[in-house]
Amino acid sequence: MHDVKDGAVARPSTLSRRTFLKTAGVVGAAAVLPMNAGSVGAAGRPEELATVLDISQCIGCGACVEACREINGHKHPKPEKPFPEMFPKRVQAEDWTERRFTDDRLTPFNWLYIQTAAGEWNGKPFELHIPRRCLHCQNPPCANLCPWGAALRQADGIVRINEKICLGGGKCRDVCPWEIPQRQTGVGLYLDLMPRIAGNGVMYKCDRCYQRVAQGHEPACIEVCPMHIQHIGPRSEMLELARKLAADMDGYVYGAEENGGANTFYVSPVPFDVLNATLQTGPGRPHLKPVQDVMAKAENLTWALVAAPLAGIAAGLLTGARAMAQKESGHE
Numbered sequence: 001m002h003d004v005k006d007g008a009v010a011r012p013s014t015l016s017r018r019t020f021l022k023t024a025g026v027v028g029a030a031a032v033l034p035m036n037a038g039s040v041g042a043a044g045r046p047e048e049l050a051t052v053l054d055i056s057q058c059i060g061c062g063a064c065v066e067a068c069r070e071i072n073g074h075k076h077p078k079p080e081k082p083f084p085e086m087f088p089k090r091v092q093a094e095d096w097t098e099r100r101f102t103d104d105r106l107t108p109f110n111w112l113y114i115q116t117a118a119g120e121w122n123g124k125p126f127e128l129h130i131p132r133r134c135l136h137c138q139n140p141p142c143a144n145l146c147p148w149g150a151a152l153r154q155a156d157g158i159v160r161i162n163e164k165i166c167l168g169g170g171k172c173r174d175v176c177p178w179e180i181p182q183r184q185t186g187v188g189l190y191l192d193l194m195p196r197i198a199g200n201g202v203m204y205k206c207d208r209c210y211q212r213v214a215q216g217h218e219p220a221c222i223e224v225c226p227m228h229i230q231h232i233g234p235r236s237e238m239l240e241l242a243r244k245l246a247a248d249m250d251g252y253v254y255g256a257e258e259n260g261g262a263n264t265f266y267v268s269p270v271p272f273d274v275l276n277a278t279l280q281t282g283p284g285r286p287h288l289k290p291v292q293d294v295m296a297k298a299e300n301l302t303w304a305l306v307a308a309p310l311a312g313i314a315a316g317l318l319t320g321a322r323a324m325a326q327k328e329s330g331h332e
């Protein structure tokens, strides 16, 4: 998937990714989450989970991308065709079914991809691989501003989208500073409910393997990584680890302050603005720029006040409506 330049560590090319996953045990038994269960934060509540990614160690092998697809494939969209007419008509259908194996950007079928930054820093060439996915923000605008309550933040800090409630309007993508969630048309509640009136699919993104985490296992991408570049644990410990790794390499941390603080910390020996300047960014390919706290903006705070009660009511109505629609169509 990604070229490895001379001098970089070679990927385990003799193993197919599938074989590699099996060897690493991700497809079968899962490793136990190495964290302090029940760790309590300053406010007396259980601490959020955070991850640290030391990108100086990533070889760009893509095993994490494959593991994510393998483990989460059952959650990927299964759209019905032909799609209903879009409303309003100017809204474009977003269909990834023919491109479901695309792995050089985020899509509804690809919740993680490897971005490569190559350039020169301090007079020396660099090539760094950066696994990109949702950063699981502490105060996530995607969840706070979703009018239907479909995007949600769990107490453990995992931010995910409930595909049973999402109408695919894409507010989450509009307000995410990295435009992470990706839409697939022709799937979800809007088909049962009001295809001619609202919605156009479901939004998808990394859910931090929340079912595995709930069972005490590591997310698949962390467990399979041959270089062990990722760590997961209570936020305070992960932030300390990120700062230590950065200090040891005279490097930099991204994610501690971005968007008011994320639960993903990237550690790099090259400044992030230098990395960002070399990246190919755009739809599905997030940047690495500094990010102000989206929820600190007055208009977003006001909208959040409106959206929160609306989301509660809407979620109840929509779930009821879906159950009714399924009953009518004979699907229980």
Ligand code: SF4
Binding pocket: 057, 058, 059, 060, 061, 062, 063, 064, 065, 114, 129, 131, 224, 225, 226, 227, 228, 229
């Ligand atoms: S994070 Fe690990 S598994 Fe993923 S590309 Fe980098 S080295 Fe490979």
Ligand code: SF4
Binding pocket: 134, 135, 136, 137, 140, 141, 142, 143, 159, 175, 176, 177, 178, 179, 180, 181, 205
């Ligand atoms: S990175 Fe974007 S999608 Fe992920 S939690 Fe933050 S705002 Fe939401």
Ligand code: SF4
Binding pocket: 067, 068, 069, 071, 072, 111, 112, 133, 205, 206, 207, 208, 209, 219, 220, 221, 222
């Ligand atoms: S945490 Fe899970 S869902 Fe998120 S990128 Fe890793 S494997 Fe995919």
